[in-house]
Amino acid sequence: MDFTLYILECADGSFYIGHTDDLNRRMEQHDLGLGCVYTSTRRPVKLIHAQAFETRYEALTMERKLKGWSRAKKQAYMAGDWDAVGVLAKGKHRYQRLS
Numbered sequence: 222m223d224f225t226l227y228i229l230e231c232a233d234g235s236f237y238i239g240h241t242d243d244l245n246r247r248m249e250q251h252d253l254g255l256g257c258v259y260t261s262t263r264r265p266v267k268l269i270h271a272q273a274f275e276t277r278y279e280a281l282t283m284e285r286k287l288k289g290w291s292r293a294k295k296q297a298y299m300a301g302d303w304d305a306v307g308v309l310a311k312g313k314h315r316y317q318r319l320s
Contacts, residue, residue, distance in 0.1 A: 225271050227247070232266070240281055294310065
């Protein structure tokens with residue numbers, strides 16, 4: 222069974238990240254305002270990214286990782302811009318040396 226990591230853009234411009242084993246069913250729930258308080262108050266929602274994983278563990282691991290990323294890094298990830306993802310990853314943890 223495949224699991225899908227998905228990213229929605231909400232009416233207020235925010236992103237919602239989740240995973241499911243049935244994307245069509247889950248999108249219908251989001252569209253109807255069922256099963257998720259966050260998206261129910263920010264409808265309509267639009268699917269902007271979906272990625273298949275072989276296991277729930279892999280999908281959930283990526284979901285948790287993405288939820289900790291900045292908006293810019295999420296956008297670079299969705300665009301497949303791995304150079305930008307790398308730069309944005311370094312930017313948060315890089316310290317300048319005071320001389």
